[in-house]
Amino acid sequence: MNHKSRRVAVLGGGLTGLSSAFYLRELAKERGEEIKVTVIEGSDRLGGRVNTLRKNGFVIERGPDSFLARKLPMIRIASELGLVQELTGTNPAAKNTYISRDGKLLPMPQGLTLGVPSDRDKFMATELVSEEGKLRALAELDLPSDVSEGDESVGAFLERRMGKEMVERIFEPLLAGIHAGDLYKLGLEATFPQFKRMVQEYGSLIAGTRETQRQAAAAKAKADAEAAASSNEASDSTPLPASVFMTFKNGLSSLIEALESRLREDANCEIRTGAKVEAITPIGGEEMDSASYRLRLSDGSTVEADRVIFALPAYNASELLAPHVDVSALNAIRYVSVANIVLAYDDSGFDHPLDGSGFLVPRGENRLITASTWTSSKWLHTAPQGKRLIRCYVGRAGDEQGVELDDEAMSAAVQRDLRELMGLTATPEFVEITRLRHSMPQYPVGHVEAVAAFRASLATKLPGVIATGAAFDAVGLPDCVAQGKQAAEALLAN
Secondary structure (H helix, E strand, O other), X not given: OEEEEEXXXXXXXXXXXXXXXXXXXXXXXXXXXXXXXXXXXXXXXXXXXXXXXXXXXXXXXXXXXXXXOOOXXXXXXXXXXXXXXXXXXXXXXXXXXXXXXXXXXXXXXXXXXXOEEOOHHHHHOXXXXXXXXXXXXXXXXXXXXXXXXXXXXXXXXXXXXXXXXXXXXXXXXXXXXXXXXXXXXXEHHHHOHHHHHHHHHHOXXXXXXXXXXXXXXXXXXXXXXXXXXXXXXXXOOOOOOOXXXXXXXXXXXXXXXXXXXXXHOOOOEEEEEOOOEEEEEEEEOOOHHHEEEEEEEOOOOEEEEOEEEEOOOHHHHHHHHOOOOOOHHHHOOEEEEEEEEEEEEEOOOOOOOOOOOEEEOOHHHOOOEEEEEOHHHHOHXXXXXXXXXXXXXEOEOOEOHHHHOOHHHHHHHHHHHHHHHHOOOOOOOEEEEEEEEEEEXXXXXXXXXXXXXXXXXXXXXXXXXXXXXXXXXXXXXXXXXXXXXXXXXXXXHO
């Protein structure tokens, strides 16, 4: 056993930071190492963008509302925290998703995967794209493989492969919505690198999507067979929902609460909230690899640590690291502000069937709403019996002014869009508005290489300091958990 106790400071109490702290303690126990962890969160609450409101029997997400089930880090951490039984999937009956065109909601064509059509007949039946636009998209099968060595924007790549109309009508509302971004400014390598690999390996996006679907179906069949064969051996196991997306029955904050509880129970872990780190200063021995750090907090206190994990937004990390290392890669990551507007209704007088999961709104439609989730239809646990719940989104790159409307004006504008697009005239029982300012990182072209160079420089200039989180690799909740665990593993391996 290594009896030397290391002190680790984790900056940021969002999902990445809490996951880092959790896995630092768990992995240290496995390895027989002594580590003391201090989590420092500048605000008065943990969880970052994950923020569940439980009100009047409703489960309302004020930040992200779910995660991709195929990304296993969330499933694994849920299992490690005893939360698997709390996982739930989407309503299988809520299959329809709509896209607005000329003020009318039209069904999204079946067979699309991230906007790429795999079924010619179903795609040709859609009214969302003109006949010329559909034929241009399907001609992608016959285009030469033209993947360049360097990075490029998602928009430029998809326009070249599938045509401009497909970008505007399908890809922009579907893909840009993930980042609230501008496809012509988001880097392909950092956001959708699988598109580039598909063209490299299969010659086209359509051929690659078909092969990916075939492999996914085969993997599912194999997994189902293995699950059936092992059911008698693991009768106490909790089966996972058969769903593309998952969440927790009592909201995503269930995970944050479980992580906080586990960490606070640990005598070698401290959580500090309400004081921001204002400076980091190297101290310690003459050898750089034995250096440690002093963190100065906004409340006047200091924390000393042998190792530091930055799990902060790029703009916060940049301020602290600028005196020590080139932070141009961090400064290149722009953040977009968005708002979530949740409207709760009574069934009585509610004049829409909510026959699906919601709708998307392309930029060219000139609406305040960028998308809407029919929450109580998509997630059956979110509203009590006899009630309905709808969530709308406002703000995206180049169109953020709506986020700063006052509550009354925003609520009125959102309800006007719902009335004109859905024909919904019912009056909500209450409205909850959450503004998430500077919350959505925009990965520019060249982001992957720039971040790699930044991390290499950071390792040289400030050994034992690791930067991770949504600003760097991916924004999904499972990605945040994975990055937290990877940071813990890297720190322990050093």
